Amino acid sequence: MIIGAAESERIGTVPELSALQLHADAARRAVADAGLTMADVDGIASAGNSPIAVAHYLGITPTYVDGTMVGGCSYLLHVRHAAAAIAAGLADVVLITHGESGRSRVGAGPRYGDSSSPQGQFEAPYGTLGPPTMFPIGVLRFMKETGLTHEQLASVAVAQRRWSSQVPRAKFRELISVDDVLASPMIAYPMHLLECCVVTDGGGALVLTSADRARAVPGPQPPVFVLGTGEAAETPMVSMMEDFTSSKAFKLSSALAFAESGLAPSDVDHLMVYDAFAHLPIYGLEDLGFVGRGEAGAFVEEGHTSPGGRLPLNTNGGGLSYTHTGMYGMFLLLESVRQLRGEAPAQVPGVEVSLAQGVGGMFMAAGTVILGTPATVA
Amino acid sequence: MVTEATRKARPTPTPDSEVYWEGAQHGELRLQRCTACATAFFYPRSACPSCGSGDVKWFVSAGRGRLHTYVISHRAAPGFESQVPYAIAVVELDEGPRLLTNVVGVDNTPESLELDMALEVDFEPRGEQMVPVFRPATVPA
Numbered sequence A: 001m002i003i004g005a006a007e008s009e010r011i012g013t014v015p016e017l018s019a020l021q022l023h024a025d026a027a028r029r030a031v032a033d034a035g036l037t038m039a040d041v042d043g044i045a046s047a048g049n050s051p052i053a054v055a056h057y058l059g060i061t062p063t064y065v066d067g068t069m070v071g072g073c074s075y076l077l078h079v080r081h082a083a084a085a086i087a088a089g090l091a092d093v094v095l096i097t098h099g100e101s102g103r104s105r106v107g108a109g110p111r112y113g114d115s116s117s118p119q120g121q122f123e124a125p126y127g128t129l130g131p132p133t134m135f136p137i138g139v140l141r142f143m144k145e146t147g148l149t150h151e152q153l154a155s156v157a158v159a160q161r162r163w164s165s166q167v168p169r170a171k172f173r174e175l176i177s178v179d180d181v182l183a184s185p186m187i188a189y190p191m192h193l194l195e196c197c198v199v200t201d202g203g204g205a206l207v208l209t210s211a212d213r214a215r216a217v218p219g220p221q222p223p224v225f226v227l228g229t230g231e232a233a234e235t236p237m238v239s240m241m242e243d244f245t246s247s248k249a250f251k252l253s254s255a256l257a258f259a260e261s262g263l264a265p266s267d268v269d270h271l272m273v274y275d276a277f278a279h280l281p282i283y284g285l286e287d288l289g290f291v292g293r294g295e296a297g298a299f300v301e302e303g304h305t306s307p308g309g310r311l312p313l314n315t316n317g318g319g320l321s322y323t324h325t326g327m328y329g330m331f332l333l334l335e336s337v338r339q340l341r342g343e344a345p346a347q348v349p350g351v352e353v354s355l356a357q358g359v360g361g362m363f364m365a366a367g368t369v370i371l372g373t374p375a376t377v378a
Numbered sequence B: 001m002v003t004e005a006t007r008k009a010r011p012t013p014t015p016d017s018e019v020y021w022e023g024a025q026h027g028e029l030r031l032q033r034c035t036a037c038a039t040a041f042f043y044p045r046s047a048c049p050s051c052g053s054g055d056v057k058w059f060v061s062a063g064r065g066r067l068h069t070y071v072i073s074h075r076a077a078p079g080f081e082s083q084v085p086y087a088i089a090v091v092e093l094d095e096g097p098r099l100l101t102n103v104v105g106v107d108n109t110p111e112s113l114e115l116d117m118a119l120e121v122d123f124e125p126r127g128e129q130m131v132p133v134f135r136p137a138t139v140p141a
């Protein structure tokens, strides 16, 4: 279960901290949130910076280490692995950390890979320029096959701004209209600027332990239970995905999480879907089974994912409006925890079950974590 | 002289892709087919991704296919400055495999690039290396 959770003191533009410092800042705050000290931590997981670098920086000598690095959903896989490791007795208290100087690039390392990698040989020669030019490569196909409209895609950004307008720490809080989105500069047709994520600095961390330990030594925060998890990976190159209108990794990882939890989409009160770009929640809603094929665009456009809607989605404003450090997955989990604890800035009443769906790379990998309040395991 | 083509990212062949890139130098789009299960595949690999057999053979693709999906980038990668905005596209070959490419010989606009339009292979330099690109088919599909 999750007993500690925190973001770095500041997110957004934080040029005075390196990536490693952002890991450490969030880690210290999460451990304090759990009512523990670093001496209680025996397991470490992180991505970006190595878990060993993070542990040593914090003065931890871990006996459980998870360096799973599959892009932005890595932290969701860390939760899955930590829950299994704790259940198997491999670790007592696992600290999962994220820190990234995505905007200021302080201590962040080089961005691009080498020309002999699959991407270097078979994608880069065609003028690819990172995720904005490649992640949305399937969107036109999705539109042709399902009838998704440009206006519906834009409505994803509109809905999330309705949420972030209630969130003081969000990068962007001004309400926007579909027309605003469609009038914003074209980045890579069909994606406009307001359909692409923000670029920020920030950190986040989680502390997990066993139900037994939490019962023996209750912490200051209401515990959040890991009800089910899943992970999957499809392809290192988005141009090789099997179906450009659906993520095989989303489908597989979410099916595992639903099966383990014994829950169905209709049991989920609150949903987070990794949104580096506006099409991701559309794919997520359909691939996870929240709506049928071709229905996601209208579902968002009609307001069902907005404040007051029946499926609150990306309630921090998401990567489009809240923050996006590069590997945003940690922030999905932190918002799910806040909603389940009842302490979110844009709190949804009565959230008992929250699902976080992460993506890694560009439809490369996926992680799913279903979390619940104590009432869900009573 | 530093031309745009020499500034574009160029592939560095690996042992599993040498035949592919050598084919491009000769104006051939070379693919692999599995002898065991008959699956044709891209990108080059030393075993079949469908059945795992190591018995895979090279063949020359007819180079014909259809425009499966694309974006039109409004930002220029190095060497693409004079082409902005330009399409980055996925072509589905008649033999089955898909590959990323550029579309040449046609305006790179949403109006001119219709999904599923017929295309045929051509080749363009990236430095000394030729790479496959696609243009509208001259013979109707």
Ligand SMILES: [Zn+2]
Pocket: B034, B035, B036, B037, B038, B039, B048, B049, B050, B051, B052, B053
């Ligand atoms: Zn085979």
